[in-house]
Amino acid sequence: MAVLSWKHHTVIQALMARGPLMEDDFRKIYTDFTGKNPSAKQKDFNDFTLKINKELSFVQMELRCCRNQNDGRVYYGLVNNIADEQSKLGTKYSIPQIALFKGIVEAIVQDEAAQGCISTITALNIRLENQVLAAGSQSQDSPPEIPAAIRNFSMSQKDRTIDELIRDKWLSQTTDGDVALGFRSYLDLRSLFHNMGIPPCEVCNESGIKVYYYIHGTI
Structure with missing residues (x-):
């Protein structure tokens, strides 16, 4: 040692x-x-x-550096290598809030335009039930029951959650008012992006969330 x-x-x-x-x-x-x-x-x-x-x-920790693909800046931070995404968020956020965050991340990284962001309206209209159904389909044959906290999560609660995730740097807001990933997501969720099959940038080898960044290695 x-x-x-x-x-x-x-x-x-x-x-x-x-x-x-x-x-x-x-x-x-x-x-x-x-x-x-x-x-x-x-x-x-x-x-x-x-x-x-x-x-x-x-x-099971790491001092990691990453490039924020929104502005090109490099950040250094400590990362827990063994905890999954829900564990990293679970100390502060509720189950519906985590489901919303995961839905937003998936919508951003799976966007065919690969602009690295989605509109606020799209983020607010993400169906939290889909996160529960997707998780349940991997572990059991019958559809899982949707928790009441998920079913009753209101639009205003989604809006407040997005604001909170932006304050905590898990998400960010573009100059056009769209919702993008925050630098903490780029720092902490590298394994998630890899598991989702996001191709790496040819310059820095990080997951290319934004198409311009992926092609040019810059903003």
């Missing part, structure tokens, strides 16, 4: 306390505690993060 210095622990604690950070902010923290410029000494920076990941692997 790798032995981490206080510098490694401080960087980990900063990410745990502040959540995912933009690349410039993360590199600034690295420079503040190591005195090294990551741009001038990229190998030292890579070795530093690799050592953190070797240690985190013992607790």
Whole structure:
């Protein structure tokens, strides 16, 4: 097991306390505690993060970087590699809210236009029952019973949930008012995108949610 210095622990604690950070902010923290410029000494920076990941692997976690395909910015954050998407959201969101989020994610990534977003109206009209039926079809022969919380989830509750998911960075809103994935989704849901068969970007190897990003590797 790798032995981490206080510098490694401080960087980990900063990410745990502040959540995912933009690349410039993360590199600034690295420079503040190591005195090294990551741009001038990229190998030292890579070795530093690799050592953190070797240690985190013992607790099924990872220091991961991803590119937000909405604006092209790179983020660094800590990710739980063993928890599924529902577990990651379940500590804060209710079952209907998680069903809505998963429905929005599926609608965005399966959109034939591959613009990386859907209209707010489309998001609000997603049928939560379909999420329950899809999950039930994989585990039993007879159709599952739709919980009352799903059936009674109102349009206003959907609207408030979307706002909350945007505040928490799981979703984002485009300048046109459409609903897109937030950088936390790009950071945390990599395995989900892979399982959904989303082709990787030829430049960065991340799932190409937006067609322009997938082709050009930029925004």
